[in-house]
Amino acid sequence: MISRLFSFRGGIKPDSHKTESSEASIRNVPLPSRLVVLLTQGSQGAARTIVTVGDKVLKGQCIGEAEGVAGTAIHAPTSGTVTEIGPYPMAHPSGLASPAIVIEPDGEERWITHEPLDPATASREDLILRIQASGIVGMGGATFPSHLKADSEIETLIINGAECEPWITCDDRLMRERAAHIVTGSAILAHLTGARQVLVGIEDNKPEAIAAMRTAIQDMEAVARKCLDADKMNVIAVPTLYPTGGEKQLVRVLTGIDVPPDKRITDSGIQCFNVATAHTVCRALLHGESMVSRIVTVTGSVERPGNYETPLGMPVADLLAFCGVKPGTSRVLMGGPMMGFSLPSLDAPIAKGCNCLIAASNELFSPPPPEQPCIRCGNCANSCPVGLQPFELYWASRAKNLDRAEHYHLFTCMECGCCAYVCPAHIPLVDYFRFAKSEIRARNEERKTAEQARTRFEFRSLRLEREKTEKAARLAAKAAETRAKAASEADSALIAAAVEQAKMQSSVQDKAAPSRDQQT
Amino acid sequence: MTSPHIRQPASVQRVMMTVLAALLPGIAAYVWQVGAGILVNIAIASVTALASEALVLRLRKRALWITLSDGSALVTAWLVALILPSIAPWWLTVIGVLVAIVGAKHLYGGIGQNPFNPAMAAYCAVIIAYPALMSQWPHIDGLDFATQLHLILGGSREIDGITGATALDAMRTGLRNQVDIHTILSSGTFGFAGGRGWEWIAAGYLVGGFFLLARRVITWHLPIGFIVGMGFTAGVAWLVAPDSFPSPLFHLASGGAMLAAFFIVTDPVTGASSPLGKFIFAAGVGVIAWIIRTFGMYPDGIAFAVLLMNICVPLINHATQPALVGQRKEARP
Numbered sequence: 001m002i003s004r005l006f007s008f009r010g011g012i013k014p015d016s017h018k019t020e021s022s023e024a025s026i027r028n029v030p031l032p033s034r035l036v037v038l039l040t041q042g043s044q045g046a047a048r049t050i051v052t053v054g055d056k057v058l059k060g061q062c063i064g065e066a067e068g069v070a071g072t073a074i075h076a077p078t079s080g081t082v083t084e085i086g087p088y089p090m091a092h093p094s095g096l097a098s099p100a101i102v103i104e105p106d107g108e109e110r111w112i113t114h115e116p117l118d119p120a121t122a123s124r125e126d127l128i129l130r131i132q133a134s135g136i137v138g139m140g141g142a143t144f145p146s147h148l149k150a151d152s153e154i155e156t157l158i159i160n161g162a163e164c165e166p167w168i169t170c171d172d173r174l175m176r177e178r179a180a181h182i183v184t185g186s187a188i189l190a191h192l193t194g195a196r197q198v199l200v201g202i203e204d205n206k207p208e209a210i211a212a213m214r215t216a217i218q219d220m221e222a223v224a225r226k227c228l229d230a231d232k233m234n235v236i237a238v239p240t241l242y243p244t245g246g247e248k249q250l251v252r253v254l255t256g257i258d259v260p261p262d263k264r265i266t267d268s269g270i271q272c273f274n275v276a277t278a279h280t281v282c283r284a285l286l287h288g289e290s291m292v293s294r295i296v297t298v299t300g301s302v303e304r305p306g307n308y309e310t311p312l313g314m315p316v317a318d319l320l321a322f323c324g325v326k327p328g329t330s331r332v333l334m335g336g337p338m339m340g341f342s343l344p345s346l347d348a349p350i351a352k353g354c355n356c357l358i359a360a361s362n363e364l365f366s367p368p369p370p371e372q373p374c375i376r377c378g379n380c381a382n383s384c385p386v387g388l389q390p391f392e393l394y395w396a397s398r399a400k401n402l403d404r405a406e407h408y409h410l411f412t413c414m415e416c417g418c419c420a421y422v423c424p425a426h427i428p429l430v431d432y433f434r435f436a437k438s439e440i441r442a443r444n445e446e447r448k449t450a451e452q453a454r455t456r457f458e459f460r461s462l463r464l465e466r467e468k469t470e471k472a473a474r475l476a477a478k479a480a481e482t483r484a485k486a487a488s489e490a491d492s493a494l495i496a497a498a499v500e501q502a503k504m505q506s507s508v509q510d511k512a513a514p515s516r517d518q519q520t
Numbered sequence: 521m522t523s524p525h526i527r528q529p530a531s532v533q534r535v536m537m538t539v540l541a542a543l544l545p546g547i548a549a550y551v552w553q554v555g556a557g558i559l560v561n562i563a564i565a566s567v568t569a570l571a572s573e574a575l576v577l578r579l580r581k582r583a584l585w586i587t588l589s590d591g592s593a594l595v596t597a598w599l600v601a602l603i604l605p606s607i608a609p610w611w612l613t614v615i616g617v618l619v620a621i622v623g624a625k626h627l628y629g630g631i632g633q634n635p636f637n638p639a640m641a642a643y644c645a646v647i648i649a650y651p652a653l654m655s656q657w658p659h660i661d662g663l664d665f666a667t668q669l670h671l672i673l674g675g676s677r678e679i680d681g682i683t684g685a686t687a688l689d690a691m692r693t694g695l696r697n698q699v700d701i702h703t704i705l706s707s708g709t710f711g712f713a714g715g716r717g718w719e720w721i722a723a724g725y726l727v728g729g730f731f732l733l734a735r736r737v738i739t740w741h742l743p744i745g746f747i748v749g750m751g752f753t754a755g756v757a758w759l760v761a762p763d764s765f766p767s768p769l770f771h772l773a774s775g776g777a778m779l780a781a782f783f784i785v786t787d788p789v790t791g792a793s794s795p796l797g798k799f800i801f802a803a804g805v806g807v808i809a810w811i812i813r814t815f816g817m818y819p820d821g822i823a824f825a826v827l828l829m830n831i832c833v834p835l836i837n838h839a840t841q842p843a844l845v846g847q848r849k850e851a852r853p
Contacts, residue, residue, distance in 0.1 A: 009845050014526055093522075166526065248846070258846035337525040365525050370586060372532050373632035376788045378739070379530070387845040389793065392837075412844055417524030424530040425632075431522050 006256040008249040010385040011241040012418045014166050014338070016205055021299040022169035024306040026177055029322050031105045035077050035313035036088045036349040039064050040098040041135065043143045043353075045071030049101060055082045058112040060290045063101050066132050072145050073135040075290040077311035080105040091316065091334050091351055095344035103313070114288030119188045120226035127192055127285060134284035135291045135352070140171075140245070140274035141335060143353035146281065150192045155269035157195035158254060159186045159278055161202040161209065162238060162245035165336025168356040170295040171275050173307040175202065175209035179216035182275050183233065184224040185282030191227035193271050198233040199254045200275075205240040223286060242338060243416045247272050249385055261386065261412040276355075296350060300333075300358035301326040310350050316357060317346040325359050333358040337365065338417040372425040380419035380429060386412050390419035390429050397436035402443060405436045413437075532631075536591025538737050542728035543598055543783065549724035553717040554606055554658060557668030561601040564610050564672075568617040569597035576626040592631050596620050599639035599783060603776055603823070604646065605657045607671040607683070612653055616642040636830045637790045643823040655819055656683040660717035687715030687774045689819055691766055701763050714773030722778040729782025741798035742791065743781040747772060748799075749806025757814070771810060775820040780805065784822065790830050797833075797840035804829045 040046045047064030048071075057063055057076040064074040080103045087097035117130055132147035140160060159182070163171040175182060190198050202210050213235045220230040238244055238253050248259045250272065257268050265272060273281075276294065283289045292312055296319065299305040303324030310319055316332065333340040335356055342360075358365075380390035388409060396404035413433050420429040550558045573593045577584050600616045620638035623645075628634040647654045656677070658668065671677060685693065687709055694704035704710075713719045732738045750771055757765040771777060776784070785791060785802045792801035805825045812821025 012528070014528075252845075260846035261844050263846070333525060335523075337523070339523050340525070341523060360525065368527065369531070372586065372590065373630065375532060375535070375592075375632050376791075376793055377535060377737075378788060378793055381793070381842075382739075385845070387842060387847075389841070391793065408841075409844055415523070421524050421526065422528050422530060424532045424535050426527065426531070428522065430524065434522070 005236070005238060006253055007239070008241075008244070008252040008385055009387055010383045010418060011243065011249075012383055012421050013240070014242060014421065016240070017167045017299075018169050018172065018205065021167070021297050021305040021307060022172050026173050026295055026307045026309055029308050029310055029314065029319060031078055031107065031109075031311065032314050032318040033104070034083065034315075035080075035103045035105065035311055036100045036315060037063065037074050037077065037103065037313040038088065038090060038098045038100045038349060038351055039074065040090065041072065041074060041137060041143065041312075041352045043137075044145050044148070045069070046098075047071055047074045047135075049085055049099070051082050051085075051101065053082050053085060056080075057082060057103060058110050060112040060114075060288075060292055062133070062290070063103075066135075070145050070148060071132075072137055072147070073133050073290070074101075074312075075135055075292050076103055077292040077313050078103065078105045079108050079110040089345045089348045091343060091348040091354055093341040093344065095348075100313075100349070111289075116288045117285045119191055119223065119285055124192060127188070130285060131281060133290070134280075136277065136280050136284060137291075137352050138274055139276035139280065139294060139352060139355070141339075141353050141355055143351075146273070146277055149271055149273065150189060150281075152193055152266050152271055154193045154195050154266060154271045155197070156255060156271075157186065157190045157193055157198045158250060158270060158272040159189075159198060159200040159275055160245060160247070160250055160272055161200055161206075161213070161275040162250055163206070164203055164240070164242045164245035165338050165340075165356075166242075167299050167358055168297050168336050169299075170297045170307050170355050172206045172209050174276055174279060174295055175206070176212045178279055179209075179212040180219070180221060181282040182279045183213065183216040184221050184286065185278035185280070186233065186273070187220070187224035187228040188281055188285055189271075189273055189278060190232070195228075195271070196232065198228065200233065200235045201238050201244070201250050201254050202235060203240045203244055204237040207237075210235055210237050242418070243385055246385065246414065246416060261409065291352060294350070294352060294354070296354055297356040298323045298359075299356070300364055301329045301361040302359045312352060313349045315347055315349050316343060319350065320346065320357065320359065323359075326361070328361040328363065329359040330362055331360050333360050333365075338421070339415065368428065369426045371427050374425055374427060377424060379422045379424065383418040383422045385416060385418060386414065388413055388419075390433075393436070394427060394429055394432050397432040400436075400439065402436060402440050406440060410436055410440070532590045532592070535737055536595050538735050539595050539732065539783070540591065540598065542731045542735075542737075543602070543725075545727040545731075546602070546721055546724035546779065547598075549721040550602070550606070553660060553720050555663055555668050556665050557658075557663070557672055558601065558606040560669060560672050561604065561606060561608065561610075561613050562598055564613050565597035565601040565617045566594055568614045569593040569600075569621050572618055572621045573626070576622055577630075580626065580630070582630070587631065590631065593621060596625070596638045599779075600642050602779060603639060603643050605654065607656065607658050607663065607668055608653060609674045610672055611674065612646060612650060615649075616646050619645040632789055634789060635833070637784060637787050637826050640784065640823040640826040640830075644827060647818060647823070655686075655689065657686050658683055660715070685709060686819055687718065687770075688813060691770070691774075692813070695764060701766065705766075713769050714775075719773045722773050725778040725782055729778070732782060732786070738782070738786040739795065739798065741795050742786045742802040745799035745802030746777075746781040746785050746806045749803030750777060750810050751806070753807045753810045765814070771813070775813070776822045777809075780809070780822045780826070784826060785829075790826075790833065792833050792836040792840070794837065794840045794842050796842070797836045800836055800840065801829050801833065804832065 045068050048067045050065050051063045059079045061076045062073050063076050066073045083104045084102035088100040089095050090098045128147050128151050136146040137143040161171055161175055186198050217233050243249055251265050251270055259265050259268050280291050293309055295307050296310045297307050331342045334343050374391055376391050392408045415430050417430050597617055600620055620642035624636050624638035624641035625634050690709045711719045751768040754768040754771040758767050785805050792798050808825035809821040812824055
């Protein structure tokens with residue numbers, strides 16, 4: 001048992017606004033008239049369609065196969081008919097489209113036959129393949145493919161139930177109501193990664209979730225006990241301080257290890273999964289249920305805030321309509337208020353990483369006050385959890401001095417928003433950093449292209465040069481050959497001439513002989 | 521709109537108002553010990569600062585209200601008033617504030633852009649231009665408000681009886697004339713720590729400084745850096761030759777030391793930014809100020825010390841970049 005906790009650098013304490021949505025139990029939503037399942041669900045890979053328009057599909061049936069090592073499969077969220085395969089807007093700040101499979105539900109919710117796996121007897125490869133085939137990605141929002149993370153060997157497994165962003169409560173409710181599955185899923189992940197201990201970190205503003213998880217560990221299911229001893233798993237209440245739920249911050253709080261910016265936590269023998277991911281792993285392996293739904297917090301300016309078990313592919317507009325958006329809502333945020341973004345289109349469907357929708361009104365989220373000049377007060381640096389000097393980054397980004405921005409470690413910034421939250425001059429610091437990052441990426445891309453062009457040009461010049469030399473050599477060879485031939489021809493001509501001459505001479509002698517004879 | 525979508529209820533205005541509030545204990549002690557004339561000076565400085573800032577903003581075609589209301593001009597004005605002699609004629613205060621607001625602040629681009637501390641630039645300008653006026657400090661209990669007002673409004677300065685040397689001046693002059701340090705300290709100019717009466721004003725600034733620390737407007741690195749820089753240097757000299765150098769306590773309680781420690785070196789715009797850099801910056805001010813006080817000819821050395829260290833800020837910042845979390849010190853570029 002860990003006896004003491006550590007604190008990470010910086011951090012902020014915004015108003016939590018959790019109770020708005022955390023008090024009602026998880027509810028189901030009625031099936032919408034159509035579900036739009038995006039082929040791009042994870043941050044790393046996509047899926048390849050294996051159905052065609054008109055196909056009848058069952059709930060949980062694979063409709064998109066994992067493409068490549070990092071790809072994850074997608075499944076029909078309900079039974080019905082494939083009516084369309086085409087591009088749909090993703091829930092992404094850019095509003096970019098991704099290919100999607102549209103399913104019209106038949107309302108019967110008929111599941112495909114479940115094929116559970118016993119984690120204690122199945123091989124590690126099979127279990128990891130099943131995680132990939134079940135379409136599991138990190139559900140805390142980063143949507144990193146879980147099978148890649150499960151395929152690691154580590155000492156300590158951290159289960160992230162911190163949920164540090166204000167307003168979001170989906171993990172809280174999940175832990176309160178489905179702790180047993182989370183615990184089993186965590187035990188399976190510990191089994192897969194060879195972890196010797198599991199630390200479940202939960203912010204201390206969620207006492208019910210902490211209690212429920214502790215009880216669930218005491219009453220750990222037999223199948224989970226085969227994967228991990230119950231006393232190897234501990235729930236740890238961590239102080240409520242944003243961003244405790246950040247991976248490296250939680251690692252720091254629970255283990256005291258500061259993972260360097262250029263390293264991953266696995267380099268320190270640690271792996272981390274969100275509680276909802278652990279829950280989904282349990283459902284996928286023990287119950288054969290692929291990932292077809294997730295819990296979404298709907299809160300803010302809505303009539304019925306709460307947590308909803310939402311089928312993947314449900315358009316945001318339909319979910320919001322069910323929850324009753326209040327008048328005065330000016331925009332909809334996906335994710336929390338610290339790192340979430342304004343949805344450009346409400347047609348975007350719920351994807352695997354969508355943990356929260358906030359209907360934002362100007363009363364709840366007042367528009368930012370006008371930006372003032374930076375006075376270098378340093379509050380941003382004090383609040384930065386990774387130890388950056390945001391005001392230096394700001395001056396550099398503002399001046400488009402990209403080298404300087406990189407020198408001040410721009411890419412260590414995870415855009416948690418603490419600096420902009422505390423800034424007394426109301427400078428949208430994170431915007432400046434996003435801008436500088438995109439400029440640097442564009443510049444590097446340009447450099448790469450230029451480099452490629454240069455290499456190509458040099459290669460071409462080299463090739464032309466070589467061809468020229470080769471041609472010259474060839475010509476020279478040919479010339480030599482011709483000369484040789486000419487020379488040999490000349491030789492034979494000479495010989496012939498000599499022979500001719502000799503013949504001539506002999507004939508002269510022949511002719512002379514009779515004359516000599518005549519003389520004699 | 522982009523993340524984060526929520527913000528702390530903080531503003532530059534709130535920061536500046538907190539600084540003004542923190543100056544109140546010192547000002548109260550000033551009024552109690554020296555008289556209410558300082559309030560007139562503060563009023564003159566405030567009006568000049570706001571008017572000149574409005575004018576410059578107008579000329580620079582900048583939004584008026586957002587900058588005028590941020591409170592930074594008032595902070596500069598109050599500091600200028602507090603570092604000039606409290607019986608300085610009104611036009612000296614006006615010149616000081618104009619140098620600070622127009623010259624040191626707006627000619628460099630306004631709030632956040634100025635490399636030099638505006639109040640200190642003002643002090644240096646007027647002490648070079650008007651050294652005599654700048655050395656006329658009122659006797660601690662000699663002047664009633666009417667006389668102070670008369671002097672401030674530009675009245676005749678037949679002043680031998682009404683002004684006296686400051687503690688720093690008396691100390692330096694005494695030591696230069698080979699007077700024994702104990703004899704110097706026994707004169708009426710000196711109190712229990714610094715200049716008689718003035719040490720209470722220093723204590724008032726100290727109280728305000730703790731308030732700023734508690735409100736997290738400033739961090740400990742700056743005041744402690746200054747106190748360590750000045751106290752350590754003075755302490756070494758005092759331990760080596762106690763008859764020739766006054767004690768660290770005397771230095772810290774005299775002149776503008778406490779005002780500098782909590783309100784001058786703590787200017788975030790013109791100071792260093794990393795925690796170590798802040799300490800080095802403030803300690804540098806303390807050391808240079810002691811050197812100028814001890815070997816120079818000006819009443820106090822803090823203003824010159826601050827400007828000298830302002831020049832070093834880019835270098836200090838460059839050399840003291842803090843390591844990232846998880847990054848070892850030697851690994852940084």
